[in-house]
Every structure is written in C-alpha cells, then in structure tokens.
Amino acid sequence: MDIELLEIRDFLAANHPFDQLPEAALAELPTMLQVRYFRRDTMISEINSLESYLYLIRTGAVEMFSAENEILARLGEGDVFGYRASHRPNQVEHHCTALEDTLIYQLPAQDVDKLCEKHTQFAYFFSSVVGDRLRDAISQATQVTSSQVNLITTPISELIKREPITISPSATIHETARKMSEERVSSILVCAQGQLAGIVTDRDLRNRVVAEALDVNLPVTEIMTFNPSSLKEDTFAFQAQLHMARHNIHHLPITRGDGIAGMVTATDLTKHQTTSVVYMVSDIYKQNNIERMQEVANQIPDLLVNMAVAEASADSVGHLITSITDAITSRLLQLAEERLGPPPVSYVWVAAGSQARNEQTAKSDQDNCMILDDAYNPGVHADYFRELAKFVCDGLNACGYVYCPGEMMAITDKWRQPLAVWKGYFAKWIDQPEPMSLMLTSVFFDMRRVYGSRKLFREIAEYALEKTRGNRIFLAFMAGNALSHQPPIGFFRNFVLIKGGEHNQTFDVKHNVIVPIVDLARVYSLAAGSKAVNTLDRLDVVAEGGEVTSEGAHDLKDALEFICYLRIQHQARLIKAGEPADNFMSPDHLSHFERNHLKDAFSVVRTMQNTLGQRYKM
C-alpha cells in the first residue's frame, strides 16, 4: 500500500474489530475498501444485500430497524454493520437508513471471509454464537493472574501434598514426637481404625508437655485435641482458608469418605495467596467492638481496587467481598450473644439479596432476616431478639452496610418471626401473588444461612421450594417480574440507546443488566426446584435440568460475568478517584471493544427474556 492511505488505515486500526488485525493485514486493508455516500434519510441497503458487505461508518449515523420497524440499533462513527456483524439475535430481518449524511467504507463479504480464516481474533467478532464472543471477551479482559482467584475454584484436595502422617492412640507422647520429627511435620493425626480421633501439633507439645513438664511416656491421648475440625476433600480451598481463619486453627485434616485424605496447613494456603481477604476475615473475628470492625470494613473499597487491578473474575470478587460481610455479620452476632446472653430459643440469621447470592461488590445495602424457633414466646423473648437484631443491624450500618431502604432487615419486627409465621408469609406470597409480594419474593427467595440453626433454615428453604415447584401461576408472575427491567439496545456515540430510540447519558448496570439476569436465573431455578442461590450456580442447574438450552444458560453466565467484571472495573475507578462507588456507567469510559461486547450481553439478556416471556405467555 502507498503511504497515502495511512489515514484510512489509522481509522480502521482505531476501531473494533479491525483493531484485532496484525499490522501487515491492516496495511493492506484500505486497498480492499469501497467508499459510499448516503444522504440523510435515505435507505442504505435493501434487506437482502446487507450481508454482502461489512460496513464501517466513517462519518455520519445509521439506524437499523426490524421488519416491524422497531429500532434495533443506532450506529455512529466507527461502528460496523452488515455481514455477519448483524447476525445477532433479534436482528435477522432489518433494514438500514442513514440518519445523517453518511460516508461508509464497505468491505466485500469474500474479503471478510478471507480475513476471518487467517485471523482468529478478528473472526470471533463475527461468530454467530454471541456466547463465543463474550467468552472470548472475558478471557481477553480478565487474565486470571491472581492466585487468590484460583483458590476459589480449586478443591482443597489439590493442596494435599502427601499421605497423611498418622499414629495410633496407643502411642506415647515420646513416640509421637519422634515420628513428627522423623517425618518433619508440625502436626500429626491420631487415628484408630482409619478414623480420625484427634490431632497433635508442635504447639501442643510445647504448651501441654514441655511447659507442664508432663511425662512423655503417657499416651498421646492425654495431650491431643479430640475430634478436631475437619473438612471434606471437595471443599474449595478458599472456604478452607476462611474456616481456618474463623476458628483460628493452623492445621486442617481433610477427609475423604470415611477416611483421612491428608492434612493442609495454613502455610500451604498462604503460599498460594497473599491477598488480604483471609486476614481481614480473621481480623474481624478478633475484634470486640464495632469501631475496630468498622476499620476493617473500611478497607473493602481498597480490596475491591486491588482485585480489580489483579483482574480477578467477577464471580471470585463477589464471593470474597461477601465472605467479609458474612464474617462481620457472624462476629456481630457473637458479640451480641456475649452481651445479651445465650438465645432463649434457637434462631437462624439469614442473608437475603446479593449477600445471599454471594454477589456483593463494593459495600451494599443490608438485606437480612431472622427466623426463630416456634418455641418463641413474644411476651417473654421479644426483647431479647429485638435487642439482638438491633445490635447487628446497627453494627452493619456502622460498617457501611447501610439500612435497607425497603426495611428488609431483621431489625424490622415483621422480618424477625418464628418459623410458622415465615411459612405463612411464603404461603401468602406464593398463593396470592401481587406486585408488592413479588418484590419481597425476589429478595427473600435468595436466602442463605449466615449464623445459627441449620435446621430452621433448612425447613423454611424447603418449604418455600416445595410450594413453588411446578406452581405455574406463581412462576408466571415471577416471570412477568423478571421482564420488568430491560437492558438498553446499545450505544450511539457517547449515549446509551434505549428502547423506543431515546438516549441516555448513562445506564444503570445493576438494574438494567444484572438484575434481569439474576431474575431470569431465579425464575428458572425455582421452576426447576433447585436450592441454588448464587446466580451462576442457578444457571448451571438450569442448564442441566433442561429449563433453558445449555447454550442459553452459558451465554447468560458469560454475559453476567462480563458485565460484573466491567462493573468492578468501573467501581474501582470511582474509588481510586475518591468518589463513592455506584452502578451508573457512561459510554465515555468504555472502549470500543467493551461497547461491542456489552451490546452482545444486552442482546443475550433480551433473547432470554423473550424466551421466558414466550414460555409463560407474557
């Protein structure tokens, strides 16, 4: 190419997907182009011929309409259409009109085909499966570098380095110590017939033997810790880490079936990560007053920034941030019980909303409730639980989890009730669905036990599931609710294009994109009778159960991961600039690459919403 076409080459290089081409291919590209001019308000192309070129808008603007004349997209300088770029759901039949005087560079389809054959990154843009593009976008956007991220998906069994070192309960302390030094381990498991009976650590030898001048010929059972805390081998490494932090232990036996798989130490885990989440959690459990916990909670924004810099996946960020909220909640409950005495009847503290789903980012509102044992007697016990809830909710508020504007908190009398009353609530919501109850169900159908009685939690969760399973009327109401928030259509220059062709400066990434996905996953997962609460988990279940096609579920997962990833980057940017984190994203801060993939994410959500609508005859 002559250097003269550099100007056109530079324009191509600045725009997606041409930015994906190597230098040599870019240099040749201008000589393949045809230039066309369209006067304002004229038709760009007949419906059938739109696919024969890839069109790139050099100046001007173009509107794309469906066969029913509904606006599908408004495109500006640097946007592409035609070819397979328009092979996106809902956009099969369309026609295009110049909205302004428009100069277009068009590339014949056979040349695009050739480029696609040679350049995979470029070809991804035209992939007819939106999900492929999104997956590619995620892997390009998030290079999973942080080892913390890996711990989230790594089962603890993979950190076990050797067969467990064990000794029989009949051994003496002396024999035990000798075996430990021979094997060069800092702890040993005491096992009888392959069953874990106890554990002895270096610290036990120091504190219980040497310091006490104990006879080393006594049996090891004199100094061991009986029935030590252990975890199953399929527990994720990250959960194990939290478990150790929470119980302040450094040696964790791992079980496999009825036997022992091995031992994992705090050192094994810290070798794999240095991020501060685990330290923050263990710090929280050491605090005795709210002021100190507040200090720890104040570090959450910094943590988010660090994770954003490390390009942690949105899913891991959600789990990590939520685990801190869980720790603060649990510690507040421990402190409350220390202050008020043990609870008169058993109860369970339940997280709702995003905390339940393990999907918190920067600090969120608090959504929680308490389920009390049916032995609860308001006349006698009301004060205790009111004080308890007040202590915890106030504490959470002080730590930055501000009071829920809808008052869906345990501090509200209505949401601090015995099991029977809760069952009544669910029965009413499910049997007589109306707008208010749907709002409540979308919060309380996402429930996770944080602290207290497992039995109470299981009962209410199973009751709710049982009542919804196969309940088409209720599910249809939920489906209708899931369609109430809609994603934008796309972007036009530095505006967000919404349904009907209007423009906005920003879009609410939470309400317009994330909430619809969360709602879709909830409806499908309830229809499938699944206990899953986390949205990605729900979508997995839904895909397996055939509620939606596995491609559909996959695409939604990718859309969610991508959009949440962008949200984290957005919030981190705000935090770094000293501003409060919010959910309002402006196209100004999005690259061409991100905009294109956001459009994909929007279209995935719309497609799945349409599918749901058809299924429940909306």
Next chain:
Amino acid sequence: MSIWKFLFNLDERRNWYLRRMPMGPLREYYESTFPTPDTDWRQVEYLALDFETTGLDKDRDEILSIGYAPIRGQSLRLSEADHFLSRPVRAIPESSAVIHGIMDDTASGARPLEEVLPRLLKSLESKVLVAHHAAVEYEFLSNACRRIYGYPFIAPVVDTLALEVRIFRSMDKPIRSGDLRLDKARVRYNLPRYPAHNALIDAIAAGELFLAQCTYRKRRKRALRLRDITVIT
C-alpha cells in the same frame, strides 16, 4: 481552442483527431468507448483524479505525482486506486515543495512522465474524469499529451468545484471566499477531514465529494444524466 468546444461535440472532435493520430497509448485511449451524455449518471464509470505539480502555470510547470480512484455503481473503489510519481525535467521550486512535500531526491527516483502516462491513460479509458477544479488536471494532462503524443487529451469532465457553484446558485446562497475549497465543501456534506496535498488522498476526497453532490442534486422528473453534471462533453 474553446470555440471548438462550442462548435463540435466531444465525439466529433474525437473522430477528427483519430483520423490522423498514430498508434500509441493516446490512440488506444481515444478508441475506447466514451460515455454518452444522455446516460443515467449512475451507469457511468468515473475516475477521480488529482495531480501534484511544480506550480499552477500549465505551460511551464510539470506533473510530479498522479493519484486516482475509479467510481463504479456509486461506489469509490480503493482496490483499483493508484498513485505514482513522475520525474520533472526541472528542479522542484521550493514554493511547491512546501505544499506537496515531494522533494527533488524523491522525484529523481521516479520515472519520466512519458513512461507513466500510458498507465493513467489506460485507467481513463471509457471513464469520465472527476476532479476538484478540474481545469488544472485537464489542461496539465492535455499539455502533456500534446508534448508527448502530438495531440491533446479530451474527455467528458466533471468538476466538483463547478458542481458546488451550481448548487450554491440553485439555493441562492452567496459564495464567500474559501467556500469552494475542497476541504470546506466536504465539511458541508459531513465528509471526514483528510490531510490535503497528496494526489491520491485528494483524488479520493474529490471522488467522495462527487458522490455526495450527486445524491444532493434536486430530485427531477427525469433521472440525473451525465450531461447534467459535466462541464465538458
């Protein structure tokens, strides 16, 4: 010269010259089919052309570089665009070098005009010449042909500057200084800003402007014909 244009149309003049013209690139060009004035403008092929020259005196100055791109089916084809230099006989005056950036060193590596001209004439076959202020290209080209082949160059010509003047007049708009410059005219049609004074980019710029102007001509009962847009037919 100009009286000829009024007395004889393009085909008559072409036939006149052809009677005596020897074999060669210019004769081959003359023998190609010239677009007829009554053709729908969309059915005609064009060549958007621009020269960079050592100055504006058609009798003294020389062509330094040639850039062009054909237009077919309302679409400017960059795949058939071309750009090349020609070596001037005399040194390049500084006053022009500062405009087009072509220095003696660069130009001395190029081939003389008589060697590159056939390439341009081949590309012009059966096409209408399009240029902004087309008199420059037309006259430089005609002079070159006269010098090299002994006969003038003739072609149907569209001058985007002249079209712009007509558009101003038809809208009763006063023309202010600079309004007719290529870059100024392009802005009115929402065309992008290109760097000026490179023969190929200027040719493309003129070609795009031409496409824009044609889509902006007032809708008439009859479709726009070639004769409605040419300055020389």
